[in-house]
Amino acid sequence: MSCSLFFYARLTYAQQTSDSAYRKPLKTVLADIEHKFGVQIRYNEKLVANRYVPYADWRYRPTLEATLDNILSPLDLKVKKDKGMYKLSEYEYYRWSVSDGWAELDRIAAQYHNVQEWEQRKAVLKPCLMEALQLSPLPTAPASRPIITPERKYDGYTVSNIAIEILPGVYINGSLYKPSRIKGKIPVILNPDGHWQQQRYRPDCQYRCAALARMGAIAFSYDLFAWGESQLQFEEADHRKSLAMTIQALGSIRILDYLLSLKYADTTRVGITGGSGAGSHTVLMSAVDDRITVSAPVVAISSYFYGGCPCESGMPIHACGNRTDNVEIAAMSAPHPQLLVSDGGDWTDKTPEHDYPYLQKIYGYYGKAADVSNVHLPKEGHDFGINKRNAVYDFMAKYLALNRAAADESKITIEKTPAMYVFGEKGEQLPATAIHGFAQLEEVWKAATNKTK
Template identity: 25%
Template sequence: MFSLKFHLLGSFVAFSLIISTSGDAQDSTTSTGDELLARYFAAQTAIVTKDSLADVKTLEDWTRQREERHAQLQEMLGLKPWPERSPLKPVVTGTHTREGVIVENLHFQAMPGLYVTANFYRPEKQEGPLPAILYVCGHGGVKKDGVSYGNKTHYQHHGAWFAKNGFVCLMIDTIQLGEIEGIHHGTYKYGMWWWLNRGYTSAGVEAWNCIRSLDYLQSRPEVDGEKIGVTGRSGGGAYSWWVAALDDRIKAAVPVAGITNMHNHVVDGCVEGHCDCMYMVNTFAWDFPMLASLVAPRPLLISNTDKDRIFPLDGVVDVYAKTRRIYELHNALGNIGLNIAEGPHKDTQELRVNAFHWMNRFLKNENPLIDVTATPLFTPEELKVFDELPKDERVTSIQESFVPMASDTLPQTQKELDALRTTAMLKLMYRSFLNSPKVPGSDVSSSKPTQSWESDEATLSVIEYRPDAVYSLPMFVLKQKNVSKSKGVRVFVCDAELWSEINPRLATQFPDCPYFSKVQTSKTEGKLPHHRPGETLVILPPRGVGPTAWNTNEKKQTQIKRRFALLGQTQDSVQIHDIVQGINTLEEMKEVPLHIQGRGQAADWLLFASMFISKDSKIDLVNLSDDLRDGPYLLQVSQFLTKPQALLIAASQVKSLAVQCESPEQDAAWGSVEKVAQQLGWKKDKFNVQPSQ
């Protein structure tokens, strides 16, 4: 029997969860769930923080793992393997000169159709190649009459200063706030949770655009290609980190207001103020000092203000202190600095001056007084690249193609299925479920029986099991009275929809049982799911459902899901973990064989849980969505698996699996899988599909 591979879970500290108490009023009916979730996030964050760089004691330790860490970052940004370095096809569309500064309006293609709009600043008088700055822009949009001029126009004063002081500077637009307006806020705003399945983040596109910007800079005769620095603030601070960590051509970096630690993001709630472009898909559960350490031993100035609400001072200092230790191992303490200016999250002169000093010092070996202020020289219209946007642009749809997906080919032979299953199971364990929780030094599914309640018709008992160090989850066992021998055990994986149906019924039938809400949640008395007379009925709600439900506000739900992803998990992955541990608990109690059913979202969970439970189980999946785009959402799963392939693997792992369709789309998708099953010689009692009516 396959089993999930888990990391150890250390001790936890209880914190108040910002998402349940700020903004919208907290739902009193979810107070227990909110408190548990807060404790869980604090505990998982403590593990991530503790594990980050903990095994680096010597320079040899760091040197030995740096290449692997670099590859992990590449993967978490959706850049593994590296995309093809296709021709840039640069085009200069206009030039302006003012106060000794020439600015060129230009575009190039980081990938075919992935246009990068930019301004290239250089001195009007130049003798020979000069050090270059890649300036990456934060979230400072400039629009007039609905037309976007790009955030490069908002930050133009930086480019002008560098050109006035003996540098050339390439300032690029982002894909969200550029002249071509793409999407950063996939999970933050648009509910595109399938980005997690793809292993896609808008941060990856920004990182690639930065790397290709270095290619462009090195192609220009005005540039000394061995002296390139990067800087930017806010979102631009984050992109500075990506490119400096990934590309050693960056010789000096000043990320401004672009980093803090995991505790600030998850426990203190800073994630709620950040868009997707600030985060890698954190498959390997990094804390942010790991990212910063990849820049060592190259010159790095970490710059921030002391009253920045979304990059708090304590977290910034923590990142600096842990990164400084890596520089110390390199004997390069002179190459790392911490600049803290007074003020909020704002582009202040104090921050700019220190960045200018740093680039002068490390790219020009100079340290002059800064006697020229950074002021804008051009109108937004003068800096615009396109009069008309290109029809072949992929900026607005790049999320659909940036990360390669798994082939949708279904295996046609047992040998092909075995090979697919072996590869997919390893990827699931070492990618999608890599950071699933575990209790240290004990049986993860340890359970305890609790009291029972009786009605005229049935006996209700509760089994509590521990899927991790924080949660103790209940399963509800209903046995009919006057039945001498159970005719089997039917387990219903319970999502929020099913809970809303059974809660009023069980609350009425067992009024003294504290797990069921006495608040009338339905106009009807509720109902139990269909099962055969004489069967023992088990209701299995994972965390976040029923007694442990957390805040139901849609915006808060979004930020809860984003927190899970920051910790290298997903909400679905931990709920699947709970289901596996609950089923394993029942198996250990000898309540076999099990007949397990899930409907809708619960069917999505059970599809993947089926791959990790007893081979004697019988599985029913009702209204199973036909595409991973609709869930479940598991880190990187779409890179190596499609949903029809997952169904074949699940069916091969259990005694029987049945799919009940409820739409023509499901008929088509699961019908194609049934044909493969027949080709493999599987009988109807092994795998069958019931089409929709």
């Protein structure tokens, strides 16, 4: 054996001792697992680069699953079986196994057995949610008036774009849909937008809000923080920072403040509906804002999914009350009517089996089990398609006394995106006082919260 080969052999042997913690490159370990267990593991090279497994050989177990768990868990990695292969990904704190999610909901539910005990639980959760969001107390609202574009008139409804200053220099942007003719007091429906592409400009979002307006409601469609037109002020990456959750909640509160100040707004008939991340937001707002009287989260709520974006789970709301989950937070809407729309293609696939019966039980404490409903679409996926919209139209018509027959989407005009901008196609009308960037937002937020304290 040459000197160089002898030296390499000694070095390799030396590396595999307790002095080096039996350390091996993760990529090498994964290749060995593929060989030993006859499987394929797919991964992005960035996930394995410069990552090592201490005591690698000691972590093997007789089964593939136990071996992978032993090796990957300490590295905050996981695998998911997909079409005969295993896919490596980062550990997702917000995604649990179905059995773990159900067991956790059962643990939570064991704390109350009647309406009195449940109300005591709510009395603990609600102030904690607001504190976790850093919204207790609320910062002072700017004195500025909303910026409103001229109305655009269509068949049975009108649209205007609105920007509301929710903190000094920070705007939340949306489109306000109203019936062409307003007589007396009419309902208000918030429509936060989810994480789909094209934001509130999407056809399905326009269909929904215009249809609700044709049915006789004020429907406000608006962007989440650092999403849509908000990106004139912030980077898309800012949406994935924990403060996004707080700014979004504050935005909805400010929007509701404005809408309920309108002379034709019925403050006793207030709804909210949103899909995906906006569905999580729908549930949160219904739990913390008593002005909301009906809610319809779409393809969102599950006991084994806590929201995959920091705008849904970035603030420690789930630590409240010795831990809670999104289904219990949804239950906080009781006894106000609530619709859950679920499907077979995402984390709502088992809603009818466990989560929905839990909600029926909570509503039953008030004698209102019939006021929580679930429309499950097992052959559909994660979207806000026509069947999901129809379920929302039926629900809102029933509980807000709207004209269901007027929800005729064939009479709705899909606008081009630039028509829906508040501040112009290039942001040229953005106020000079508007802030830019997350660093400035943090300064404004700190000043606003210090002032209220």
